[in-house]
Amino acid sequence: MQMPDGIPAEIDLSRPSAARVYDYFLGGAHNFEIDRQLAEQIASMTPNLAATMRAGREFLRRAVRVLLDAGIDQFLDIGSGIPTVGNVHEVAQTANPKARVVYVDIDPVAVAHSRELLAGNDLTGVIQADLRDPERILTEARKLGLLDFDRPLGILLAGVVHFVPDADRPGDILATLRAAAAPGSHLVISHSTYEDQPQEMLDAQRLSARTDTEITLRSWAEITGYFGDWTILEPGVVHMELWRPDSPSDVDANPERFGAFGGVARYDQPAG
Numbered sequence: 001m002q003m004p005d006g007i008p009a010e011i012d013l014s015r016p017s018a019a020r021v022y023d024y025f026l027g028g029a030h031n032f033e034i035d036r037q038l039a040e041q042i043a044s045m046t047p048n049l050a051a052t053m054r055a056g057r058e059f060l061r062r063a064v065r066v067l068l069d070a071g072i073d074q075f076l077d078i079g080s081g082i083p084t085v086g087n088v089h090e091v092a093q094t095a096n097p098k099a100r101v102v103y104v105d106i107d108p109v110a111v112a113h114s115r116e117l118l119a120g121n122d123l124t125g126v127i128q129a130d131l132r133d134p135e136r137i138l139t140e141a142r143k144l145g146l147l148d149f150d151r152p153l154g155i156l157l158a159g160v161v162h163f164v165p166d167a168d169r170p171g172d173i174l175a176t177l178r179a180a181a182a183p184g185s186h187l188v189i190s191h192s193t194y195e196d197q198p199q200e201m202l203d204a205q206r207l208s209a210r211t212d213t214e215i216t217l218r219s220w221a222e223i224t225g226y227f228g229d230w231t232i233l234e235p236g237v238v239h240m241e242l243w244r245p246d247s248p249s250d251v252d253a254n255p256e257r258f259g260a261f262g263g264v265a266r267y268d269q270p271a272g
C-alpha cells in the first residue's frame with residue numbers, strides 16, 4: 001500500500017489506532033478512513049465523546065500550568081498522542097521558554113508526527129515506547145539527556161493508564177515511575193471510570209476493543225491508588241472538569257458525564 005507522506009511503512013492501516021481516533025475527535029488531521037469510521041461509530045453512540053476528549057485535553061493543560069507555577073520545568077508525557085493544538089511543550093514553553101518535554105507514545109503514527117512537529121525544538125524529545133515497560137521508558141529518557149532525574153519532574157499520564165489491563169499490573173508500573181522521581185516531582189493522571197456512568201458510555205468502551213488498545217474502566221479508589229503515598233493536591237481526585245476549572249462557568253452541569261477522574265500529586269520528601 002502507498003503510505004501517506006511522513007508515515008512509517010510498517011504501520012498497519014487496516015486497524016484503527018486509538019491515537020488517530022483521538023486525533024480525529026480533537027479535530028486533527030492525522031487520521032485515516034478506518035479511524036474516522038470507528039470514531040463516527042463511537043460518536044453516534046456517545047454524542048458526549050468529542051467533548052470528553054476536549055475536556056481531557058483541557059484538564060491536562062490546567063494541570064501543566066499548576067506544575068509550572070510550582071516550579072516544574074521538565075516533563076515526561078507518557079501516552080502523549082498525536083500533536084494537536086495546545087501540546088504540553090507549547091503550554092510549558094510559553095510560560096517558561098527553557099522548559100523541557102519528553103513525549104512517549106506506543107503509536108508509530110503519533111511518534112512520527114511528534115518528531116515532525118518537534119524538529120528543531122532542542123528542548124523536546126520523542127520516544128516510541130510502551131507504558132507497560134516503564135524501565136525502558138526511563139532508560140530511553142535518560143539516554144536522550146534532556147531530563148534531569150535528580151531534579152523535580154512532572155510525570156504526565158493523561159488518558160493512558162486505562163489502556164493498561166489489570167494483567168499488566170498498572171499499580172507496579174506507577175510505582176516504578178514514582179520511584180524514579182526526585183522529591184518535589186509531580187504526577188498528573190486522568191483515567192476513565194465506570195463510576196457514575198450511563199450504559200451508553202459503557203457500551204462505547206466495548207468498541208474500544210477494536211483499536212489496538214482496549215480500555216479498562218476503573219474505580220475512584222483504584223485511580224487514587226496510582227498516586228501511592230504522594231500528596232494529592234486540592235481538590236483531590238475528581239471528575240476532570242472539577243479539577244481547578246479556570247472559571248466556575250467552565251464546569252458542565254453534569255461534570256461526571258465525561259467519565260474520567262483527574263488528579264495531581266506531589267512527592268514530598270519523607271521526614272527524617
Ligand SMILES: C[S@@+](CC[C@H](N)C(=O)[O-])C[C@H]1O[C@@H](n2cnc3c(N)ncnc32)[C@H](O)[C@@H]1O
Nearest residue numbers: 019079080081105106107130131158159160163
Ligand atoms: C486518549 S490519548 C491521550 C493523549 C494525551 N495524553 C492527552 O491527554 O491529550 C491516549 C494515547 O495513549 C497512547 N497509548 C495507549 N497505550 C499505550 C501504551 N501502552 N504505552 C504508551 N502509550 C500508549 C495512545 O497511542 C494514545 O496516543
